[in-house]
Amino acid sequence: MTEAAASPVVVSVSNVRKYFGPTRALDGCSFSARAGEIHAIIGGNGCGKSTLAKVISGVLPIDSGSVSVLGEAPSTPAESRAIGIATVYQEVLVAEESSVVDNLYMGVDNLFSSSVPFEHKVRNAAAIMEELAGQPVDPFANVGTLPLALKQWITIGRALLSRPKVLILDESSAALDFDSTQRLFAKIRELRGAGATVLIVTHRIAELISISDRATVMRDGRDVGILEKEQLTEKNLIALMTGEAQEETHPERHAPQPERREVVLKADRLVNAAGSAPFDFELYRGEIVGVAGLDGQGQSEFVRHLAGVQAPPGGEISVLSRSGGFHRVDSLKVAVKERIVYVSGDRKREGVFASLSIFENMTIPLYREKKRAGVLGFIDWPSLGAVFAREAASLALKFGERDDKITSLSGGNQQKVLIGRGFALRPDIIVLNDPARGIDVGAKAELYRQLRAFAESGKSVVYMSSELEEFIGFATRVIVFRAGRPFDAFAGAAVEGHAILNAMFGQTDGAGLRQAAAPAEPRGLSPAADARPFPAPTPVAVSRTPAAEPRRAIRIVEFGARGEIVRRTGP
Numbered sequence: 001m002t003e004a005a006a007s008p009v010v011v012s013v014s015n016v017r018k019y020f021g022p023t024r025a026l027d028g029c030s031f032s033a034r035a036g037e038i039h040a041i042i043g044g045n046g047c048g049k050s051t052l053a054k055v056i057s058g059v060l061p062i063d064s065g066s067v068s069v070l071g072e073a074p075s076t077p078a079e080s081r082a083i084g085i086a087t088v089y090q091e092v093l094v095a096e097e098s099s100v101v102d103n104l105y106m107g108v109d110n111l112f113s114s115s116v117p118f119e120h121k122v123r124n125a126a127a128i129m130e131e132l133a134g135q136p137v138d139p140f141a142n143v144g145t146l147p148l149a150l151k152q153w154i155t156i157g158r159a160l161l162s163r164p165k166v167l168i169l170d171e172s173s174a175a176l177d178f179d180s181t182q183r184l185f186a187k188i189r190e191l192r193g194a195g196a197t198v199l200i201v202t203h204r205i206a207e208l209i210s211i212s213d214r215a216t217v218m219r220d221g222r223d224v225g226i227l228e229k230e231q232l233t234e235k236n237l238i239a240l241m242t243g244e245a246q247e248e249t250h251p252e253r254h255a256p257q258p259e260r261r262e263v264v265l266k267a268d269r270l271v272n273a274a275g276s277a278p279f280d281f282e283l284y285r286g287e288i289v290g291v292a293g294l295d296g297q298g299q300s301e302f303v304r305h306l307a308g309v310q311a312p313p314g315g316e317i318s319v320l321s322r323s324g325g326f327h328r329v330d331s332l333k334v335a336v337k338e339r340i341v342y343v344s345g346d347r348k349r350e351g352v353f354a355s356l357s358i359f360e361n362m363t364i365p366l367y368r369e370k371k372r373a374g375v376l377g378f379i380d381w382p383s384l385g386a387v388f389a390r391e392a393a394s395l396a397l398k399f400g401e402r403d404d405k406i407t408s409l410s411g412g413n414q415q416k417v418l419i420g421r422g423f424a425l426r427p428d429i430i431v432l433n434d435p436a437r438g439i440d441v442g443a444k445a446e447l448y449r450q451l452r453a454f455a456e457s458g459k460s461v462v463y464m465s466s467e468l469e470e471f472i473g474f475a476t477r478v479i480v481f482r483a484g485r486p487f488d489a490f491a492g493a494a495v496e497g498h499a500i501l502n503a504m505f506g507q508t509d510g511a512g513l514r515q516a517a518a519p520a521e522p523r524g525l526s527p528a529a530d531a532r533p534f535p536a537p538t539p540v541a542v543s544r545t546p547a548a549e550p551r552r553a554i555r556i557v558e559f560g561a562r563g564e565i566v567r568r569t570g571p
């Protein structure tokens with residue numbers, strides 16, 4: 001029982017219904033949260049979490065039931081702000097053409113800050129961004145030029161600047177790496193300490209368990225259970241989410257271990273960002289290469305360069321062509337022709353076509369391939385329909401009609417459409433840039449299963465992720481980026497959370513990369529993808545000896561059950 005159990009109820013939702021046409025987004029949902037608690041809302045994709053967040057924030061009118069926040073019923077975003085509610089929505093909402101300071105003060109201006117002189121706003125903006133992002137950010141920078149994680153921080157900073165009594169975070173850590181998430185959590189605990197109510201919607205179960213005081217589980221538009229802190233376990237959460245007893249959520253998994261090293265894609269003297277050191281990289285047939293790093297260390301650029309989405313400042317990418325020999329990949333067009341497919345987790349910017357339907361979003365890249373008699377006007381709709389049905393079923397896509405607009409889908413279901421589109425193209429190499437962002441545990445497990453089967457059938461995968469747990473028992477090897485280039489690499493049994501995290505912070509010696517420079521093992525030494533879980537580490541094909549970098553000491557702050565600091569080490 002937490003201290004908040006004795007605190008007054010701040011948010012109360014009773015038997016609320018909210019329908020979109022035939023879709024019952026909320027179907028008799030009740031929910032309550034107290035002052036001074038961090039309350040998680042969890043459930044499968046499309047179960048109504050974002051709708052509940054929007055109903056509490058007053059941006060969506062309800063069909064029936066009642067909503068009360070601090071004794072009032074907000075019916076517009078302005079009313080909700082006046083009551084003291086701040087919401088950070090799942091889609092990262094920033095004005096790309098405006099500056100950081102203007103974005104931070106957007107919407108809060110007319111509340112209490114209009115009297116704040118501009119110089120103070122600039123100073124506050126610089127201070128809050130440095131505190132949140134862990135690095136200085138120019139308050140005058142044009143937001144459109146910033147990476148996704150910084151945009152996410154702006155939306156969080158904007159909410160915090162309003163000093164909310166109720167803070168709602170809908171998938172707000174989805175674009176943040178480990179280090180950033182810890183900073184966000186410290187901020188959330190600070191708010192809770194000051195008596196605020198924090199509601200978080202997340203699919204990252206380990207994070208949820210570590211931060212929440214209570215969790216409400218939803219299924220099909222209804223609340224199906226509340227778990228108190230001591231009941232918050234992955235097993236309990238998943239059992240409630242799915243409505244089934246779960247024996248094993250992580251059955252033992254084995255990363256694919258290809259028998260031979262046949263290069264299918266290579267980067268020669270690749271320069272990831274202007275000024276960063278060049279490096280070589282080889283991707284083998286049948287392997288899954290994990291790519292990690294703290295935000296902005298060049299890993300995202302790396303996967304975009306490999307997939308032909310973005311031209312690198314230097315170096316060359318080439319792919320083993322079906323027609324024989326290596327072909328240079330210098331554009332997205334060539335990449336697609338050579339069956340390299342890119343799946344992005346930044347669905348808003350490089351994924352969905354907002355004006356098109358769910359069906360079109362998944363199948364449009366296949367239109368040319370499925371034309372009849374060489375005429376685009378005669379598209380083979382039945383075969384496209386079969387592709388759609390197969391991909392939708394395998395990822396358990398939740399949708400009304402396939403011709404509904406993609407924007408009618410929940411965030412996680414939009415992401416599933418992009419993944420389905422990637423597989424529908426029948427690639428030889430699939431490059432994924434944080435693809436699991438916002439998808440529920442069931443769909444994640446299905447994605448890993450599909451990718452593992454894909455690799456075991458002789459195809460290759462490059463998988464960039466901000467969630468380290470994703471690599472364990474899944475990636476054949478993991479490359480960690482720092483300062484725009486590979487810093488260390490891990491293979492076989494060395495693919496392990498702590499080691500990868502240490503490398504992300506520059507605390508390892510880069511031995512994994514030096515191994516790569518060693519002569520290759522004789523062929524056939526590594527066992528095939530069989531029962532043996534982790535064969536001897538395969539040397540890693542990234543050749544660079546890391547420069548001696550000054551080590552950055554890690555500050556560790558441990559929090560107690562009430563959010564108090566119980567231990568602090570480091571600077």
Ligand SMILES: Nc1ncnc2c1ncn2[C@@H]1O[C@H](COP(=O)(O)OP(=O)(O)OP(=O)(O)O)[C@@H](O)[C@H]1O
Nearest residue numbers: 020025045046047048049050051408409410411412
């Ligand atoms: N504006 C809308 N128009 C039509 N349908 C909608 C709209 N907003 C949500 N829905 C539907 O309502 C249901 C609940 O969506 P919601 O976004 O609340 O789910 P969620 O639990 O937040 O999912 P996710 O985990 O994928 O973000 C989904 O079936 C979704 O397709």
